[in-house]
Amino acid sequence: MEVSTDLVRGCLLYDFKVGLLAAASSRRICQAFGDSAVNERTVRRWFKKFKSGDLSLRGEPRSGRPQVLNDGVLKAAIEEDSSLTCGEFVRQFNVSNETVRIHLHRLGKTFKLSKWVPRTLLEVHKRQRVTACISLFSRHRTASLFNRVLTSDEKWVLYETPKRSRHWLSPQGAAPHTARPPMHSRKIMLCVWWTGRQVVHYELLPTGQTVTGDLYSQQLKRVQQALSQKEPALVNRKGVLFLHDNAKPHVARVVRDTIQQLGWETLCHPPYSPALAPSDYHLFHSQDNHLRGKSFTNEADLRQALTDFFASKTPEFYRKGIEQLETRWQKVLDADGDYFED
Structure with missing residues (x-):
C-alpha cells in the first residue's frame, strides 16, 4: 500500500x-x-x-x-x-x-525473499555441525566413504502437481491463469533408500500410516534383503555406512538395535541439517521436477511413475548426489556452522 x-x-x-x-x-x-x-x-x-x-x-x-x-x-x-x-x-x-x-x-543489489530454514541455529547447533563435518572430512580423507554410503529419507508425494508455465507477453498482455492446488491435496508418504549407484528400495505407506520406530526397523530389514540382491559387495565385504537424519523414529532404541544387528555403521548427521542430506538436496529436487505437471488417479500409477523415474537415472546421477557431501561439509566449515547458500 x-x-x-x-x-x-x-x-x-x-x-x-x-x-x-x-x-x-x-x-x-x-x-x-x-x-x-x-x-x-x-x-x-x-x-x-x-x-x-x-x-x-x-x-x-x-x-x-x-x-x-x-x-x-x-x-x-x-x-x-x-x-x-x-x-x-x-x-x-x-x-x-x-x-x-x-x-x-x-551496487548490484536485488531484493530477494528470505529463505525458510528448519530453525534458527543456536551456537550449540553450529558447533555440532562443525564437529560432525570435521569428523566426516577426516575419515573420508583417510579412506573414501562414498562407495559405502546408504542414505534414506521420507517425503510426501502429491497425486497432482500443477505446473505454472512462463509466457512471453506484451506489456499489456494478461498472463494465463493456473488454478492453485487444493490446500489439503491428496498425497502419500514415500520412503526411499539409495546408494551412489542406484535406488535400492522404496515404499509408499498406506493412507493414514506414519513412520514409527517399529515400522522403520522392519523397513530396514527389507532394505537389507534388497541390498543382498542388488549390492552384495556392500553387505558382504565393504560394510554399510548408513546416513539418515535425526527424526525421532530414526533414533528409537528398536532402530538402533536393528542397525547393530544388521552390521551397519551409522554416519554422523548433525541436527537441523537438510542441506547435508543427499535425498533433500539431490534426489527429491530432481524428483519434484520430474513429477511437476503430472496427475495420478491411483497409487499404482504414482508408484509406476516413481519406479520409472528412479530407473531413468544413471549411476552417475546417484554418484554425484553422494559425492556432493564433500563440498557441503566444506561449506558448513566455511560458514562456521551456520546455514549456507546453495
Whole structure:
C-alpha cells in the first residue's frame, strides 16, 4: 500500500506531541499503513527535528535538481538493515524512488525473499555441525566413504502437481491463469533408500500410516534383503555406512538395535541439517521436477511413475548426489556452522 509522505509526517508530529517513543510510533504507523510506511531510524530523525522546535512537515531544503545519493551511504544503510524497502530508502534519504533504484542497481543489489530454514541455529547447533563435518572430512580423507554410503529419507508425494508455465507477453498482455492446488491435496508418504549407484528400495505407506520406530526397523530389514540382491559387495565385504537424519523414529532404541544387528555403521548427521542430506538436496529436487505437471488417479500409477523415474537415472546421477557431501561439509566449515547458500 502506497501512503503519502505528508500523511506519514502528520502522524509523526501527532505521535511526537502525545509523547510516543520513536519505536512505538514506527510500529503504530506501519501497522496502519503497511511495513514500508516508515522505519524507526526515520522516525528518530523527525522527532529530533520536532524537539529542536521545528514543527514544520517540510523535508530538508532541496535545490531544483534531484538530490545526489552517495553509494557508500546507501551501502552502509543496507548493511545495517538489508530488509529495508525502496520506499523506506526514499524517505530516509529524501530522494526519488528512481534514484534509489539506480543506485541499488549500481551496487548490484536485488531484493530477494528470505529463505525458510528448519530453525534458527543456536551456537550449540553450529558447533555440532562443525564437529560432525570435521569428523566426516577426516575419515573420508583417510579412506573414501562414498562407495559405502546408504542414505534414506521420507517425503510426501502429491497425486497432482500443477505446473505454472512462463509466457512471453506484451506489456499489456494478461498472463494465463493456473488454478492453485487444493490446500489439503491428496498425497502419500514415500520412503526411499539409495546408494551412489542406484535406488535400492522404496515404499509408499498406506493412507493414514506414519513412520514409527517399529515400522522403520522392519523397513530396514527389507532394505537389507534388497541390498543382498542388488549390492552384495556392500553387505558382504565393504560394510554399510548408513546416513539418515535425526527424526525421532530414526533414533528409537528398536532402530538402533536393528542397525547393530544388521552390521551397519551409522554416519554422523548433525541436527537441523537438510542441506547435508543427499535425498533433500539431490534426489527429491530432481524428483519434484520430474513429477511437476503430472496427475495420478491411483497409487499404482504414482508408484509406476516413481519406479520409472528412479530407473531413468544413471549411476552417475546417484554418484554425484553422494559425492556432493564433500563440498557441503566444506561449506558448513566455511560458514562456521551456520546455514549456507546453495
